[in-house]
């Protein structure tokens with residue numbers, strides 16, 4: 001059976017035409033797109049995607065969270081569905097590949113499979129998840145489908161209650177329909193997503209395809225270094241309990257420690273505030289926001305401990321008190337080992353080089369980690385750029401990624 005589909009490839013010209021049209025919707029004129037969830041451009045792209053689905057003769061589906069999909073039945077009533085896709089929304093002034101490549105390649109895979117008339121044991125569904133970028137709620141559509149959203153979650157959208165509900169109305173959704181988007185575990189056989197890497201690993205290594213092993217987990221804290229306010233002119237340097245010095249020493253030491261002891265991890269201090277906050281007062285307090293990520297749960301916990309020890313050591317060194325407030329924690333989401341293997345084998349068959357790597361960014365795939373086996377495929381991002389108009393992936397790499405998606409789908413779904 002393998003012979004019959006291992007030679008099947010996507011129609012690169014058809015996918016290119018669709019992708020070029022897609023990139024013109026919400027185009028910013030400098031190579032980027034702005035398709036913020038439920039903006040005019042986003043509603044326009046959704047309408048266009050629907051017409052593409054219907055014009056190709058697929059069943060169009062929309063659920064209560066506004067997830068749009070093309071459905072190809074295998075003809076077996078009780079068969080579960082293999083889902084694959086990504087998102088058509090973007091950040092403001094984002095790139096034209098993020099999410100869009102995953103949805104366009106998903107539709108192209110569906111078209112290619114339909115034309116091939118290969119017999120399937122699973123239904124196939126190419127999906128565009130609503131608001132992956134979290135204009136309103138992070139991973140909104142995929143979380144709703146996975147049953148992770150509650151009425152409470154809907155009360156605190158990033159965009160504010162008023163804007164969120166007016167946006168829902170524009171899209172014909174309500175709080176109630178969103179909660180109905182949940183699907184049963186047994187109805188979903190797996191979820192696959194092709195995405196641009198949004199980092200430089202593949203490009204730097206000259207590798208065609210990244211088989212994703214995990215989406216990194218993270219931890220975040222508010223750290224407050226507490227010292228004493230003093231006259232910045234008359235207090236000698238050695239007499240100061242300078243919270244700013246302690247916090248700054250910590251920030252520099254974080255970089256050193258992560259690069260030395262945690263090579264697969266990253267850490268970031270994204271915000272710092274000194275109080276009282278004047279050039280002539282020694283800072284009595286420095287509040288900072290720390291975030292760190294790792295693809296490995298054990299390592300994430302070691303990193304957490306290491307960072308807290310470091311913060312205490314720097315506070316001690318400068319005679320400061322330290323307050324630590326955990327803000328969030330999320331363990332890494334692991335991709336299915338079977339799907340990873342399937343994608344790697346497909347790379348071998350197609351003569352493409354591949355490597356296993358973790359995703360530093362979040363993706364819809366992680367919403368489904370406790371629902372079904374998940375898998376992700378990365379293609380190289382030129383200069384690692386993303387969430388910006390200069391985001392770019394060579395077309396050849398996009399087609400390679402689509403073919404690996406196609407082969408992975410077939411290996412999982414063909415009889």
Ligand SMILES: [Zn+2]
Nearest residue numbers: 098099132195
């Ligand atoms: Zn994305």
